[in-house]
Amino acid sequence: MSGVEDTDRAIVRSLAEDGRLSYTDLAERVGLSVSAVHQRVRRLEQRGVIKGYAARVDHEALGLPLSAFVAIRPIGAPEPDDAPDKLAGFPEIEACYSVAGDDFYLLLVRVAGPADLERLLQQIRVAANVTTRTTVVLSTPYEGRPPQV
Amino acid sequence: MSGVEDTDRAIVRSLAEDGRLSYTDLAERVGLSVSAVHQRVRRLEQRGVIKGYAARVDHEALGLPLSAFVAIRPIGAPEPDDAPDKLAGFPEIEACYSVAGDDFYLLLVRVAGPADLERLLQQIRVAANVTTRTTVVLSTPYEGRPPQV
């Protein structure tokens, strides 16, 4: 049981693919009237199933061609852990995942080049009192694909 | 030089935060007329700086509460490498990054639970002839934040 019914799933999937679909097009795709789709979308937004809408951007074109995953773990004894809060101020950090395994968090960062990455890593280490292990992204075959229906 | 000028950056950032902003609101934010913003957005879309729009979804609510990073590397001699193509058919795989380091690719996957993860990993190994090393996501402090302006 997932709490989201089939038609709603189809709606969510369509909007995950194209967040600017009109209600007319949506209605056509899922086989409902515009009004019905509209109120379903509103409920999905209210329930938080749809958390918002975002433009998908080309980071290269924006001058941020270098992406990297940064695994972090605390130095010495693990204190009360608020690394995400301490790092939230860095706009280079696109995502922060708390993970199982050797590391505590996995960050996805976007920077202009190696020099910026070096500087960012130093700042992260200081700000959160952690060590870092960085995996550079060479290319991105695909990203942000819509979730399974 | 990034090829994207300051006002355009502001536009892209605003749309990355809220992909459904009206041109009126956008114009207000960046201090331009509606017409000017409108044609800038169109150019940004045409140039591919804005690659599209997507709804941000709550994977838990959709019945996919388990996320994981799956690092893969080929078994034995690295043949002509088309793992991304071979894996593109799995809807559980949200993203595929080609990475530097010990592993060849890093996948982000979303599944319903451990059993599905196990099955997916087996399928990935067979489909792409790779070994996998999986890092389970425990929680997501933040994700998909807008890029730096």
Place this chain on the structure above:
DNA sequence: GCTGAAAAATGATTTAC
């Protein structure tokens, strides 16, 4: 919860400056 239709708002295009 769905439909259908009217009203309000926004999008898209054009013109002139």
Place this chain on the structure above:
DNA sequence: GTAAATCATTTTTCAGC
């Protein structure tokens, strides 16, 4: 790039089933 006018669509609301 601004401002204004226009027309097409879309969004939003509402009565009724």
